[in-house]
Amino acid sequence: MVRGVAILFVIALCAPPLWAGSLSLSRQEQLAHLITQDCGSCHGLNLTGGLGRAITPEALKGRTVEGLQTIVLDGIPGTAMPSWRPLLSETEAKWIAAYLLEVNE
Template sequence: MPRTLTLAGGLALWSAIAMASDSAPQVEPGRATELERLVIQDCGSCHGLTLKGGLGRAITPDLMQHYDRHDLRDIILDGIPGTAMPPWRPLMTEADALWIADYLRGETP
């Protein structure tokens, strides 16, 4: 019986850790404000101020919902070679990029 409880407890802890690592990224409220401005100003300079398209394609929540948040994070961090989409990795963390991916998908708090 104790071994079963230990196994069950270990599985519960592992599940909690796995869920936490895939949940909304943790950014400070001030950083969230900075990231929102970055999306509007920097992303908006190519994707349009309302993100409905310009030099770059539209990146509105209804369109971004079809993309996995981790794929969007990778595009944000590494850019798209051969296109005008630059890599942002030198300027932000993975948590920042996940926050932006969630923001673009309409999923930020």
């Protein structure tokens, strides 16, 4: 389990787009659009914070793909951060988590 997380983390650091190979290119484009439009509506268009806090790579330093995937899928109860489970598969949430950790780098 811990090893799996570590491996995912290393892969995410090295090549986020590659390890989400099961997602089509057009779906990846849709997800990138969703991150800007939907996540951006709360976290700011540049993800530097708004209603929700900044989710730039700097702000998320030290976080794991798996940890962020869980936040995206389940939201943060008691806050405005919604659960995206109805809209996104686990693979898609993982892709978004990897995207967040890498974007702007």
